[in-house]
Amino acid sequence: MPDVDPFSPTTLGPVTLRNRFVKAATSEGRSPEGLVTDDLIDFHLSFVRGGVGLTTVAYCCVAPEGASAPGQIVMSRAALPGLRKLTDAVHSAGGAISAQLGHAGVVASKKITGVTALSPSRFVNPSTMEYCREITVARIRQVIDQFGEAAQVAADAGFDAVELHFGHLYLPSSFLSPWINRRKDEYGGSIENRTRFAREIAQRVREVVGNRIAVTAKMSMDDGIKHSIWLTESVQTAQLLDRDRNLDAIELTQGSSVKHQMYLFRGDVPIDEFASVQKEPFKTGLKLFGRRVLGDYPYRDLYMLDSARQFVPAVSNSKLILLGGINNLDHARTGLGEGFDFVAMGRALLREPDLIARMQKDPTTQGRCNHNNKCMFTVYGRTHCVLDPEQVNGGPANPGPTPFTVQPAQRPTVVEE
Template identity: 35%
Template sequence: MEEKLKSQAVSPFSETKIGPLTLRNRFVKAATNEGMAKGGIVTKGLARFHERIAEGGAAMSTVAYCATSPDGRTFVDQAVLDDASLKDFRSLTDAVHKHGAAASAQITHAGSFTFLDKDSLKTNKPLSSSGGFNKVGVMSGRYFKKKMNREELSAMAGEFVAAAIRAKEAGFDAVELHMGHGYLLSQFVSPIYNKRHDNYGGSIERRMNFPSEVLKKVLDAVGKDLAVVVKYSMTDGPKGNDISDGIAVAKRLEADGAHMAVLSNGLNVESITAMFGSPLPQASGGGNAIVKIGSWIQSLTEPKDVVFRESYLRELAQQVRANVDMPLAYLGGVQSLDGVQNAMADGFDTIALGRALVFDPNFVNDLQSGAITQSGCTACNRCVTMMYTPGGTSCIETPYKPDPKLNQVGAAS
């Protein structure tokens, strides 16, 4: 039966339309923090990273973690979509367009999931859906967070809109609102973080109200010109939202008019194995003390027996697919032509690839030409911790290494 479905499936190398945007095929580079915006500057290294993805055949490359404001960063080495960054972001999008691909800007705000020091973060307490003790802040000395009031909610929605408008000015073809993994919008979606008793807390329908407001305002501002994509976590992992909540989120996004949803999973702190399908390597962090501490804490709480398997989120994603008609991107460990064909047979519109494209930016072209049918990525996750090194995110097992010198200057040539 599965072989019959594969033969009837849409070709992964065919065009598809996402809102106002036509993609040349069904492959999208998923947002994976690159670690190439040293000091917040969009570098030549970041531009070259995404240009190689475009050269390698992907239809769209997503620039990870474009913060809505300086306070919205998780670390200081993340870019902000502000006026000062537009010229360098334009160099990046021009480089991607040169190879016939589209560029997407992932727009997000950290909320309470921030490691900025007191000199870098303006507010004494980072903003979140709820106030009280900030467990993430233990690693950076920010022990309390602030429950956002109505004025702050409106201002934050305005930040997302302003960032989306700047993305358009910088030449991006799409924006991706990050509603997953424990960042600010996810802190409203997840009951692990959201303890409110007003119209923004309680049921999943009410927990989605603020993220929905942000989405609709961004659609109003740029949706006629840019594809507006949402990335979210189908479940929070062992606790919090389950797949019934994940389906409810997808239905809300569809009703709001999102052009596509990227189906991710898990949270950065509570369930990173649910996100990656395999644990982070122990004693990792590339010299970053916070990451080393975080990895150690996770090693105490995460499951010890998780073994990576291709398409590890397939069963969850199939349940979402069965409940909505909107375009969906399958994300989660596709590493072979068989995995690609299974996702197409399941009815997904695009396939979001992370580690496979870090391992080999030419993966899509090589699949299409028949040069390979299987990625050499082992899902060891050491690429995740390489983002904290001078060269940024890279695979230690392939020759596709970023040049650290390219991360010392702006992207503009």
């Protein structure tokens, strides 16, 4: 494959982007009332001014009961004025902006939403020990409509794209997992049936937005959990979504927000930092069993590439976005050279919002992120890199109500990588 210039303009559906760098969704902690703030606008402007082609607003709930953490934006008409102010600011700075749309499903906590979480089948979240009720077919239809309504809000607010969160065992992703999905109807059993929910969401969103904006999805390749999502079936899921032609791109991810959360992040496991924002008995439980629950996976550059390259020959209509361990220009060029159309960066840009511009000026630039993952616990307050001297609010403002509600989508997921 000929060399692809990472800084060359390219298209994502109907949108032209100035380059092939995407700021991955990260839990931001900058919308405490569920509405856009100037702080959130400044957060995304830092990445656009720092050179990214597309920045992603993390985890915009399609419904209040779909929240995974306090203070997340709900995509309603009430949010429109602030969302429009955000998109206008990004466009004025020369960038493009996407809204990540999600429903947390089993990742949601009743302590946050006030209602019992939804799941494909009855399930107990092993991280929170909260019961999740089985979603009915009628409720599935409502959630599909909610994704469509949220996409309409995004289009009306001036977003260039929406990213459908089909990863990390959030509600659509949990349907893909035989560990959680034990249904006997048309949404359970075969991988074709388990993919049906995600496909219907994508179809509904495309029907709503047409070709006004791009439609992408973040999809888990595997989640590091026995008897859950793995490549043999996720490649088929990608093919089914690709065949429908409702998605302009698929961003490939790994891990979950339910168990073994460090499988997504890789690197240091910040047990002490997580424990510091918990009340008893969770504080002691984290110190004793946190590493076992979160998992412990060493970091390496381009750590998702081995799995992600399996999707290149399988997908023909949708573009592919590579995520995971991209910290310099050589990493980006490697991904593009393997057939990916874009590269997405999370922690590296959280550490250095201007990293893309500096790499363009000096191709030998190396990202400073050392994967200590202490940024993860800052989602309980205001997400930031703990090594950035410019950041204020160095500690979390509000302790989380339960452990591991940190969204990798992610935020949690603080970062989607």
